[in-house]
Amino acid sequence: MIDPKKRLPMLSASLALVLMSGCAGNGAASPGRSAIPSGPSAPPAASAAASSPSSPSPYATAPGGTAPPAASSAPPSAEVPSPSPSPTPQAVEYKGPVEHLFFHPLVAFPELAFDGDRISQGYDDWFVTVPEFKKMLDELYKRNYILVNLTSLYRTETENGKTVAKPQKLMLPPGKKPFVLSVDDINYYDYMRENGNAWRLVPDTDGSVTAWARTPDGEEKTSRDWELVPIVDDFVKAHPDFSWEGAKGVLALTGYQGVLGYRTRPDSPTYEADKKAALDVIARLKKDGWLFASHSWGHVDVREVSLARLKQDTEKWEREVEPLTGPTDIFIYPYGSRVPDNDPKFAYLRSQGFDVFCSVGPSPYKIFKDGTLQMDRRHIDGVALRTQRGRLDPLFGDTPLLDPARDGKAG
Ligand SMILES: [Zn+2]
Secondary structure (H helix, E strand, O other): OOOHHHHHHHHHHHHHHHHHHHHHHHOOOOOOOOOOOOOOOOOOOOHHHOOOOOOOOOOOOOOOOOOOOOHHHOOOOOOOOOOOOOOOOOOEEEOOOOEEEEEOOOEOOHHHHOOOOOOHHHHHHHOOEHHHHHHHHHHHHHOOEEEOOHHHHEEEEEEOOEEEEEEOOEEEOOOOEEEEEEEEOOOOOHHHHHOOOOOEEEEOOOOOEEEEEEOOOOOEEEEOOOOHHHHHHHHHHHOHHHEHHHOOOEEEEOOEOEEOOEOOOOOOOOHHHHHHHHHHHHHHHHHOOOEEEEOOOOOOOOOOOOHHHHHHHHHHHHHHOHHHHOOOOEEEOHHHOOOOOOOHHHHHHHHOOOOEEEEEOOOOOEEEEOOEEEEEEEEOOHHHHHHOHHHHHHHHOOOOOOOHHHHHOOO
């Protein structure tokens, strides 16, 4: 296993580019310091948010969540081998590596993402398109991968007044390989709307969540085909054995331009309506199995900022984002820029209730240390698809994945 400390400088430096380009879209070096541009007149806060009653989640009851009695409990005299395999195999302890794959919001409109403007290279490097993501789901499913909740990998206990994360046995159907899914920056920043991502998540008529956008043609509409969240929801509905106990993924949110496409900063002119709509969407997402994580408020580079700045930033997240998502103990380092365990900034984040710290690395890596879970995530994006195919083979095989729509980009 590679020491993550050794490989991080390179990774974080390259990952920094994604936000460099992102920030360039905001015309500021630091998202934390940039005021929200009033932006192209924001669409009215999802009118559908007007409380359509939520239907019970189809995934609330886990298929096979309670293990059936062990086959071995059959009378030992039964010597004739059973001719048919049990339709609900008993879960067994899984001891292998746990993959953690992360994405950014999907490219819904390649003609905007790869149009040759100054952000196109960033989009080519750090994002995946809808067809690419759908192919990946098919390949993962074919290879017996199964979504698991990040929270199923640990349990928390209180020790000496402190919350600590402890390893927890992962029980899975035999033959299944677990992976955790996370999505960073699912905030729909202004630059994302201008460059081919969806604009926000909105309620769908069936109680779940779909994507809304103003298309390059100027139409304002929803599609379940524009974002990872509804795509995964639909895939799991069609293939319930792709999700263990209803697991979906972790949505990592900043706050500097609101959350999920809602401008929920208190200084936003649409604050009240957007807050209400965001709360509704978040409730639906949670019901459907999605979890939330902090990605800091201002997308700060934790290794680089001062402790004072990190405190200010975290207080803003706790004031503006946590009331929407509810408490979370998961912190996902922006830029994958982790700090050592002996750094006062790490102790500070722990004191704020974070027990799980996710960074970035090229292969599955997780350790429990001093009451925390620290886990690397693989970045699944254009860079990975172009330069790390060998490493991705166990996940996706050698199926061609790169979307020809990427070739639209100039240069
Ligand atoms: Zn990020």
